[in-house]
Amino acid sequence: MSALSFQSVSKIYPARSAGASAFQALKQVSLEVQEGEFFGLLGPNGAGKTTLISILAGLSRASEGRVQVHGHDVQTDYAAARRLLGVVPQELVFDPFFTVRESLRIQSGYFGVKGNDDWIDELLDSLGLTDKANANMRQLSGGMKRRVLVAQALVHKPRVIVLDEPTAGVDVELRQTLWQFIAKLNKQGHTVLLTTHYLEEAEALCGRIAMLKRGEVVALERTSDLLKSATSQVLRMKLDGELPAALAAMARVTGRIVQLPVHNALEIENHLATIRAAGLVAEDVEIRQPDLEDVFLEVMNRKQPATGVSA
Incomplete structure (x- = not known):
């Protein structure tokens, strides 16, 4: 069974005004992520990566198609699907009224997890947050807040970890700390789905990669095969x-x-x-x-058939 299954997923946003056209963010996206994979989802801004992740996480509903997490449909069996997912979003979202430890305990409660202080301590230590455990979230720097977001996504020990631009705007130390910890979890059997604009990270970490362009999958291969295709x-x-x-x-x-x-x-x-x-x-x-960035630019510069959606 696949860890993640996207079956002919489309997303169409209706026209916002008279005379305007509807916008199709995703066009029949189909791909499977196998259990235990470290999978990369790449594409330029506006390609549809975050839209696809939003549908996976239940924040948006697909116009067509089906998405499953370990066989659980994200719409009809949403509770089971959510428990299996840990999502690190692009945006820095935090509650300013709690300390780091309190935020992690509250996040655990959302999933019905109790008495996991040992795991919270391990997360704090692995992500360099131990000395910030009792600090209010408002007192943290942007990089530290992002570390807390990662910890919140992992606090219920999800089988699938989704990282949406997790190292955007963060320092080298955090990148190294994060990737060491995520690589460790991946070796323990956790499935990882990564979106990033740092293509050297994707090349080093991901066994397979899908590339999106204007909402369509334009490449889906093993990383080594993509590099050979240059x-x-x-x-x-x-x-x-x-x-x-x-x-x-x-x-x-x-x-x-x-x-x-x-x-x-x-x-x-x-x-x-x-x-x-x-x-x-x-x-x-x-x-x-050539490296992955060279291949990425080559793929993105290929001509695509013109497609559109009318209002």
């Missing part, structure tokens, strides 16, 4: 100055670092010649194998 290598260098327009259109630029897709030696030579002709000096030039 059609080009990458020419990487450091430059001072702006790239010529022809190269800028295809380049990944981060500060001085410029990365260009290349398919053969002639293309490498032509790119470097164009750069020299523009009066630029390339430093630290190297050819590297």
